[in-house]
Amino acid sequence: MSMAATVTDVRPSGTSKNWKAPIGFGIGALMAILVFAIGGPATTAVFRVSDDSDRFRLADIALPADVVGWVVAVALAAIAAYSFLQVRKGESLNRWYGIAYAVLFVVGFLTWVVGIAERPSISLAGLIAGSVTLAIPLIFGSLSGVLCERVGVVNIAIEGQLLSGAFAAAVAASVSGNAYVGLFAAAFAGMLVSTILAVFSIKYLVNQIIVGVVLNVLVSGLTGFLASTLLSRDSATFNSPPGLPDISIPLLADIPVIGPILFKQSIVGYLMYVAVIVIWIGLYRTRWGLRMRAVGEHPQAADTMGIKVNATRFWNVLLGGAVAGFGGAFFTLVSVSTFTRDMTAGQGYIALAALIFGRWNPIGAFFAALLFGFATNLRFVLSIIGTDVPSQFLAMLPYIVTILAVAGLVGRARPPAASGVPYVKE
Amino acid sequence: MSADDQAHRTVSAGATSPDPEQDGRKPAAENRSQTVLRQILGGSSLVAILAVVLSIILGGILIALTDERVSETASYFFSRPTDMLVAAWEAASGAYIALFQGAVFNPRADSLALMFRPLTETLTVATPLILAGLGVAIAFRAGLFNIGAQGQIILGATFAGWVGFTWHLPFGLHLLLVVLAGFIGGALWGFVPGILKARTGAHEVIVTIMMNYIAIYLVGYLLSTPAFQNPGSSNPISPRLDDSALLPQILGPQFRLHLGFLVAIAATYGVWWILNRSTVGFELRAVGANPFASRTAGISVTKGYVVVMVLAGGLAGLAGVAQVAGTERVLTGGIAASFGFDAITVALLGRSHPWGVFFAGVLFGAFRAGGVQMQTVTGTPIDIVLVVQSLIVLFIAAPPLVKAIFRIDQKKKAKTPRRDNKGRKAEAAGGAA
Known part of the structure; x- marks a missing residue:
């Protein structure tokens, strides 16, 4: 994987401010507003925590899909705006913001995708x-x-x-x-x-x-x-x-x-x-x-x-x-x-x-x-509850996320320096 | 050859010039890229021939070992050993003879023309292999590992197929647009890894692998929509392409060989010309040999990566055209078969030289066409072809191993890159003189 290192060194040195994170966060927040919030269905997405056969039973989590959509979208937009300000000040962003962003996005996506299904109820434990x-x-x-x-x-x-x-x-x-x-x-x-x-x-x-x-x-x-x-x-x-x-x-x-x-x-x-x-x-x-x-x-x-x-x-x-x-x-x-x-x-x-x-x-x-x-299993689970989202797009998700990840949107990934280089004793 | 020398001189000039951004890691990187080049481009034809022979022998042993009659006769090996040896020989040779008859010449056919029908089949199968192999090879020459030929073929076939069955245009123009659409489809799928590599340093191996999967699911989705399905059917198969969109069969309707093969020949020449006669090609090879030196010499490395990936994708897209408008005539999810992955071995076997790729493509086309025949006649699974192909590439990549197996004098064995560099420089100097 040293090729990546090679190119990092080769490309012209840009400005010290890295705008990738705010731009990526912004695009994600925009998608959330359009899809999860405005496109949020007025249904209740149910996540079953325990099955009938379980010894200990907990109550199901029932979320109103459109409300959760708005909450998530606003939170994502807030993180995007904060990261924009931080980068403009020239300060680095705490990695926990990225993690929180990802978790919120997944919650928003899950609620939305379960909400629009024919039977909006999935087993969280099974998933x-x-x-x-x-x-x-x-x-x-x-x-x-x-x-x-x-x-x-x-x-x-x-x-x-x-x-x-x-x-x-x-x-x-x-x-x-x-x-x-x-x-x-x-x-x-x-x-x-x-x-x-x-x-x-x-x-x-x-x-x-x-x-x-x-x-x-x-x-x-x-x-x-x-x-x-x-x-x-x-x-x-x-x-x-x-x-x-x-x-x-x-x-x-x-x-x-x-x-x-x-x-x-x-x-x-x-x-x-x-x-x-x-x-x-x-x-x-x-x-x-x-x-x-x-x-x-x-x-x-x-x-x-x-x-x-x-x-x-x-x-x-x-x-x-x-x-x-x-x-x-x-x-x-x-x-x-x-x-x-x-x-x-x-x-x-x-x-x-x-x-x-x-x-x-x-x-x-x-x-x-x-x-x-998770992405693979979600596809199976969603096909059971009957969803309008084409399964092929769900199947594509992990690959697209990986491309975004290696493109550095999720942070700088640096391979071991000598990876791929044979060692010959001089 | 003279252009090669020039490249070497540029590289060594770059290596000695001071560059503030080149730290201690640079010599290693240079060694590595030269090692890669040496493996792909270097070696002798003797090693190549021995590698093929050795792989075929190993494949034969595998066929014999799994043969039923061999295992039966093996039970009384010590009383009558000849039985088992004969059975083993017959199993292996029978499979290879069937393969030959399916790939080159079938003496049992009715007419002389039909006797050579297998040869045309070989060339038909070779067409997408050569085109996609060229795509992989040209990227290799610029130092990029394009594992994404599979996705690029699929996208090329999708674009070309859509133009072929949706638009209804006059003869000539329609085919031209189909070919162009295929090139653009593949080029698009090559552009993404290229631009990401150039702009963000994303490793092209990962991005192209991911793009393969995205392409598979994308064509799967498209074939589930009415726009890509036969009217009144929900099968994931497109309508047949218009006659005006098909690549004509160049030897008449009884042979499947189509115009795509001539396109493959033209593309081989074209890639050779680009690499060896054009400025772009020189820059690409320089970037592949040493990106640091190239940048010092004023070559835009980022542009090089984008250009070469667009070209590579486009060539693989043409392979998709050969499939959808030549052989299959409809678009299906399996349109690319495994050509995109086979193309990698083709490019490796052809050592990324355009004509080397051409002949490697024909060889692997023969294996594949013959393998189908072999499977029907002797029941030997076609997977043996994969085994033989991959063994060939492995052996060719490691000449010292082949030389050791055949006990060839290893005086010229180059173990350290430093010695080898000297050898190459001497060779280059000799060539220049």
């Missing part, structure tokens, strides 16, 4: 739980990207790692009859893809983006080929993996809304939370992470300090592959119970976007991936 589930492979994928890019290797091959993980998990779990064997096989397969990435980009100095793109094609072809020969010939032996059950922690799982998210997950789901926390702590609080970041930011300096640059890169890229492999296992062991060709359907690329959106930070990537999961 959020579904978002987390859909985000699990994305989170593993972007964590893999974090591990690779932080040491200076661009990982476009996340898609291939996910797909190979899904394939290996299906086959190994079917043959052994044990889903946990499948889980380890998935990590191993992801590592295998990573090994090729590491060898070609570190040893043979092949451009990392090229290796990544080609690896995705290779894995797609290979798994597709094997799926239509071996797997389809004897699917009972090779393609009927036992699933990983949800493990529900007593009592905690009954907490409304957050219970199912945190305490009623498959082992892959729990692993995801562990991975996010471990990688975050590892990256910012341990010697391992310090070395990783040093290698990714300034390999020459790291080398001078006695860190083996290429070895550090190699092992962390392998680790990244294993992490992505777990994400792949989600597809065949948790989500669907068979492997079908190209079943990851470009999620690896979305994970890549989440990584950049999350600014190469595990926690950031986690929330960015959640946003993508």
